Each structure stands twice: as C-alpha cells, then as structure tokens.
Amino acid sequence: MERLLDIAEVSDRSGVSPSGLRYYEKRKLIVAVARNGLRRQYEPAVLQELALINLAKSAGYSLDEIGSVLRRPGATVIPRDVLVEKAGSLEEQAKRLVNLAKMLRHVADCPYEDHFECSRFRKLLIVATKVTNC
Amino acid sequence: MERLLDIAEVSDRSGVSPSGLRYYEKRKLIVAVARNGLRRQYEPAVLQELALINLAKSAGYSLDEIGSVLRRPGATVIPRDVLVEKAGSLEEQAKRLVNLAKMLRHVADCPYEDHFECSRFRKLLIVATKVTNC
DNA sequence: CATTGACTTGAAGTTGACTTCAAGTTGTAG
DNA sequence: CTACAACTTGAAGTCAACTTCAAGTCAATG
Numbered sequence: 001m002e003r004l005l006d007i008a009e010v011s012d013r014s015g016v017s018p019s020g021l022r023y024y025e026k027r028k029l030i031v032a033v034a035r036n037g038l039r040r041q042y043e044p045a046v047l048q049e050l051a052l053i054n055l056a057k058s059a060g061y062s063l064d065e066i067g068s069v070l071r072r073p074g075a076t077v078i079p080r081d082v083l084v085e086k087a088g089s090l091e092e093q094a095k096r097l098v099n100l101a102k103m104l105r106h107v108a109d110c111p112y113e114d115h116f117e118c119s120r121f122r123k124l125l126i127v128a129t130k131v132t133n134c
Numbered sequence: 135m136e137r138l139l140d141i142a143e144v145s146d147r148s149g150v151s152p153s154g155l156r157y158y159e160k161r162k163l164i165v166a167v168a169r170n171g172l173r174r175q176y177e178p179a180v181l182q183e184l185a186l187i188n189l190a191k192s193a194g195y196s197l198d199e200i201g202s203v204l205r206r207p208g209a210t211v212i213p214r215d216v217l218v219e220k221a222g223s224l225e226e227q228a229k230r231l232v233n234l235a236k237m238l239r240h241v242a243d244c245p246y247e248d249h250f251e252c253s254r255f256r257k258l259l260i261v262a263t264k265v266t267n268c
Numbered sequence: 269c270a271t272t273g274a275c276t277t278g279a280a281g282t283t284g285a286c287t288t289c290a291a292g293t294t295g296t297a298g
Numbered sequence: 299c300t301a302c303a304a305c306t307t308g309a310a311g312t313c314a315a316c317t318t319c320a321a322g323t324c325a326a327t328g
Contacts, residue, residue: 038293063285101228125182157315173324
C-alpha cells in the first residue's frame, strides 16, 4: 500500500502551486484519489504526471492538448502516425532552439551593434527559421 | 532604394495578422517606416525581425523579453554572459524536447494502455525532465 | 468623381492559465 | 478541548497576447 501525498507536498515537490493543482484537477489533467478531511490526497505517481505536464507545457502544448493525452488510458488510443508526426515536429523545434542558441552565442562575440546588419547573424536567422512549421 | 511592403503583404509573408502587427508596433517590437495614406509601410527587413520574433516566442520568450532585445541597437548591449547563459538554457530545452520526442516515438510502439505503467516510458520521462531548469 | 474595399483608430472583448479572495472547515499541536 | 494554520469552495480578478468592433479614412478602380 503506497503512501498518499497531500496537496502541500505535491505542490512543493512538483513546483505547481496548490491553486494550480486544483486548476489542473478541474481541467481533468490530474485526480486527487482521496481526501483527509477536505484536503486532497494524491498518489505519488501524480508527480510523474506533473513532470510530464510541465515538460509538455514548455514544449508549447496547451493544457487541453496535454489533458487529451493524459485522459487516454482506458479510452481510445492516439493513432501511431499522429504520435510520430508530433515527435517529428518536436525534433524540428529542438533544432530551431539549437540554432537560436547558436545565434545568441554568435551575438555574444559579434561586434555589430545592429545584428541585422551582420551577415553571419542573418544567415543563422535564416537557418533557424527555415525549419519553421506549424 | 528598397521597395516598401504594406501591412497586408507583411501579414501574408510573416503569418502575423495585421492586428498582430499593430500590436507588435504598440509594444515597440517593430516599426512602420512610412504610410501610404493611413496604411502602414514596412521595410522588407521587418520580415526577418518577425521571423526572429516568432522563433523567440516559440522558445517561450515573452514579447517584453523579445522587445528588450530588439530595441537594443543604439542602446546598451546585453552582457556577454547573459547571452551565453540564455544559449545554454535553450540548448537544455532543446534536449528536453528531443527526449519528449523519444517518448512519443516509444509510445507509438508500446503496448501499454497506461504508459505510466511502462518502465521504459517512466525512464524516458525521468530523463526528459531531469534537465528541467527554471 | 463616386464608390468600394482595405485599411485606420481606440476601446472593449476573448482566451488560456492561473491567482486571489472571502467565507467556511478541519486535523493537529498545545 | 480549544485554537490555529492550512486547507476547502466558488467566484472574481489578473496577465499576456491578441482579436473584434464601430466608426472613420482614403487609394485605386470603373
């Protein structure tokens, strides 16, 4: 029998505020499996779900999109090709971020005041935005 | 003498709506260099700026942050170490996205209904969130 | 030279993701 | 067994980033 975590502990360990946790519950991203009095109690696994939620949010997904994935178990499965496609666009976005990082590193050492006048900068920008999808 | 672009053309070519362009102008992210009657006219270079804005937005930067970079030319320069640090966190985020992509590819081929029950999935999640900063 | 349609403005409205609030409840420490 | 800190609720408020609106302007077309 696994120990349950109360909302304060989940908040501390996940970095999500208690009101945020309640909000996620309302949006059906997570569930509180029990109450201690009025206080929500969570399974430890919720920490993993929250880690996934934070990750997906930082990747630009909305809570709706994340929720539709998280609510899947027991429901219909996301088609394989949709998953593979999403993986592909995440990888593209990752490349864009790496290129943006390269731009910043270049700017750090570039003498131009207005970086749009620097040809190297412009080339990096073109590369960085070339992969733009969505 | 370079040809100016009017708002409709900039909107079409950048993917940013006319109202979005006006909003960016109000926020001082871009400038309209002229008017044809009341209609804003832009330098072609604005397309590059908009590409950078879109890129930075997708990387999670707010318009304020982006604007503070874009408004720099002529003003003070961003310290080198700040740039390098930002580059580093972008690269970390890129790694997280790649790991999230790996997770999705795994899920595409994994038989588990509830992926949190799959040990490979959990491992990928731990890896993907390990790099979590900020 | 009158019409039209694409723009203009400032203000108000919307959406997503929360946060804050006021009033109430309750497990636990003293 | 009382007090209190930490939760509870639903509703309202906030913030960023736009969008929509109503009323007006004007370049270009017929």
